[in-house]
Amino acid sequence: MADQPINLNRARKARARRDKARQADENAVKFGRTRAEKDRDDAQARAARRHLDAHRREPDDDAPGGGAP
Structure with missing residues (x-):
C-alpha cells in the first residue's frame, strides 16, 4: 500500500492519457x-x-464531329 493517498481524478486522467x-x-x-x-x-x-x-x-479539324465548330 502507498504511503500517500492518491488523487483518483489524476489517476483516471493519467490512465486515459496513456490509453x-x-x-x-x-x-x-x-x-x-x-x-x-x-x-x-x-x-x-x-x-x-x-x-x-x-x-x-488532339481533336482533328478534318474529322467529322471533331475540331472547332
Whole structure:
C-alpha cells in the first residue's frame, strides 16, 4: 500500500492519457506514412499525369464531329 493517498481524478486522467497515446501509436503504425512516402507518391502521380497528357490526342479539324465548330 502507498504511503500517500492518491488523487483518483489524476489517476483516471493519467490512465486515459496513456490509453490515448497507445491508441495513437497503433494508428500511426497502421495508417501513417512518412513525409518521404507522401512526396514519392505525389511525384509518381504527377509523372503519370504528365505521361498521359503527353499521349493525349488532339481533336482533328478534318474529322467529322471533331475540331472547332
